[in-house]
Amino acid sequence: MAKLSFRQVEAFRAVMIAGTTTGAAEMLYISQPAVSRLLGDFEDSVKVPLFERQKKRLVPTPEAQILFDEIERSFIGIEKLARTAEELRAFNRGTLRIACMPALAHEFVPRISQEFMELNQGISMTLQVRGSEQVANWISTQHFDIGLSASGVLDPAIKTEPLARSKLVCILPPGHRLKNKACIEPHDLEDEIFISLGTEQSVRYKVDDVFEQAGVNRKMLLDTQVSHIACTYVLAGSGVSLVDPVTAISFIKQGLVVKPFTHFVPFNYNLTYPAARPVSQLALDFSKLLKTRIKELSDNSNNLFKLA
The missing domain is CATH 1.10.10.10 (Winged helix-like DNA-binding domain superfamily/Winged helix DNA-binding domain)
Incomplete structure (x- = not known):
């Protein structure tokens, strides 16, 4: 070679x-x-x-x-070494590294991060957005301090605890015929253009199963891997969808119609940490703030978002 x-x-x-x-x-x-x-x-x-x-x-x-x-494992080691050297030069260990799934990275985590930095002057933060599988990989290799993901991973290198247990909500474009209905049922969406989350997400199959069991046909013309893109499509009038509640609620101020969905399709938000080392106080404090703010969001969501 x-x-x-x-x-x-x-x-x-x-x-x-x-x-x-x-x-x-x-x-x-x-x-x-x-x-x-x-x-x-x-x-x-x-x-x-x-x-x-x-x-x-x-x-x-x-x-x-x-x-x-194989290359990614090597690069993670190189980047970790470079980051440690940079911290030594600055005599600063006040850095919090977060790997986050897209569902929480659109608005929720950036807003909480800003609040956290204001409460902890002088710290620095890194936020990387990837799918839940990549988040788990980065946490297991200790590349990041905190992971936020949708799936619970059985990996001895990862410690997992629930941030919130919720269910998907239905999103409709402004002025939709169902905008005044209190709760959306599967048959309400018969023959609607439906924006699906991509086949790489396990929740896609749970949603499809609900409509198959109900005998409801949807027009499956669009799909995306990211919930906030689904919200953007719906807001533009391209169709309807089911997405996680935290993402959906962040689009209400732009005119998105968000409704409870009768069938329970679970969507969980999990906190993960590297198991091979103690969780830093910064990570614990940030996790505490996340839990407080997501509970407030649930309490103020007019029954759209209930924590289990």
Whole structure:
């Protein structure tokens, strides 16, 4: 195998994360042709097929995913070392690193983070937004201090505790025919254009099962991996959806109609911490503030959001 360079590996990692050479170029602050050249050199070096070219996107092969997983572990170690050195230079350990699922990252966690920094002058915070699976991976490798995720992961490297137990709510565009109905039932959405959460999310299958059991047909024309994008589609009049309540409530001020849904589709918010080390006082204090604010949100939500 030809000799690999760090720059080739870096370009491959960026393409895997961004999905396109253009996005990778923006991440690395280099030109798109430079990324393509580095990626080509990397493929020549490893001598296994890494991508299938489909239109403008690069679809990773299983071999590419295996390489990426191995590279990601190495990068996490390098980034952790660099961060520790930076903290030593600044004589500052007042840093809180949070990995958060998109459902809480749209408005809720940024708002709480600002409040927390005002209460704790001089600290710094990092917020990275990823899916629940990646959040769990980062917590298990001690890359972050706190994780916020939807799924409970059985991993001895992770400590998990519930932040809130809730259920999905129905969201409608302004002026929708059901806007005055107190509670939405599955048959109310017969033949509606329905914006689904993508198949990568387990809650998608729970929602589909509710409508299948009720014998209700929906027009399945749109899906997205992120609940706040579903809210944006609905707000624009593209259809209706079921999403988590914290995200939905943050869109009410923009005119989104949010209603309880009769069938219970659970959606849980979990706090996770690395199990291999004690939880820092900063992390404990931030978690306490999160619990207080999410309870207040539940109490003030006019029965849209009930904590279990």
